[in-house]
Amino acid sequence: MKYNVLLLGSGGREHALAWGIAKSPKLEQLFIAPGNPGTESLGKNVQLNASDFDEVWEFIQAHSIHLTIVGPEQPLVEGIADFLEEKCHAVFGPKQQAAMLEGSKEFAKDFMKRHDIPTAGYEVFSQDEFDKAAEYIIEKGEYPVVLKADGLAGGKGVLIPENESDAISALEELQDGSLSDAASRLVIEEFMEGEEASVFAICDGDSYKVIGNAQDHKRIGEGDTGLNTGGMGAYSPAPIVTKELLKRVESEIIQPTVSGMKSEGNPYQGILYVGLMITKDGPKVVEYNCRFGDPECQVIVPAMRSDLLEVIISCTEGRLSETDIELDDKYRCTVVMVSGGYPQSYDKGKEIRGVDKVDSGILFHAGTKIENGKLLTNGGRVLNIVGEGESLHEAIDNSYTQVKKISFEKAFFRNDIGAKGIKRLA
């Protein structure tokens, strides 16, 4: 059987997924909603609002779609997988209650506590318990302290004040400021010391397979300084994730997460993204995400030698354990080119030059558009340039060689993507 596939999303992550799926001999037709100029050459971009489930369902029926793959977290947390499964449609991505691992920090922390999964100690407060929360922080007197809005906050819901007065201001921000919607509940966590890494597992509700690890670069500035972003670059594999460490991550974190979700009647199907802090006591969970990372997906999907679509179908049919997943052993680095000013305000509509000169690696689009035959910027994160190599050094060099061929007004990128990995290898 050949599949008509609908992929939801528009970022670099979805371009990478579309790139992987388009290679499959099992694919009949690929639709990407809304997609971007990069996905246009791999399938057909269509305008759909992923939060309007009826609209999505109408499209699925009209185009005889067999499988829907959900890229971003928002529709999953809103319950798109439940809605489509009720209609007996195959969906790749967790149901609403399972997506709560990302959708509610309180749910995730309580879940980890119930299943003895290593993470930072925490307390939860409601928004009107400001005084209690302040008292708790002051009494503990341990700084930095980590304050998290319970709900989805587009990566901006975590504040890490360094002292008491900053902690009080942070609490005020969570109670009354721009984060107040996401922070109807507030999680206060111990600060974990260490280096971060992410491990990705694909799950069918019953079993899982690890499909890669990576290190993201969340801050806008070199040396991990400045404001948080969606991610300025990533590389894979990360040398900090040794074989021994991965064993611990699987046995102490991934296995108990998958079996815990199943035993609680919430089988987890989809990509499980585990954000880790590698502490001196071992790996601990910083956060779960219920989808691929962006830009981590761009360095993980290309490593898959197996048919990505077949692997995804095997998950939706609950037969992942019978499916072999073969990964190559190359290193990959992706540098994200962003619009100057991102993650705050930035201009759009700037002409992008030099894309035609890219002659190695892979170019994944994110915030771009085509107007009058010209490629223009159309978002904060604009392009992802993936370099490959036998070594991390080579992958990084290859990536930057291509990045330097591309230009647009006020283009910005970090020059130190992968540097942490190189330091560890030295």
Ligand code: AMP
């Ligand atoms: P999250 O959205 O939960 O991933 O948090 C965003 C970022 O805040 C993480 O990538 C970490 O850099 C940092 N962070 C979150 N929780 C902690 C913690 N308990 N200890 C140290 N850093 C943390």
Ligand code: GLY
């Ligand atoms: N790159 C971080 C994320 O996708 O959440």
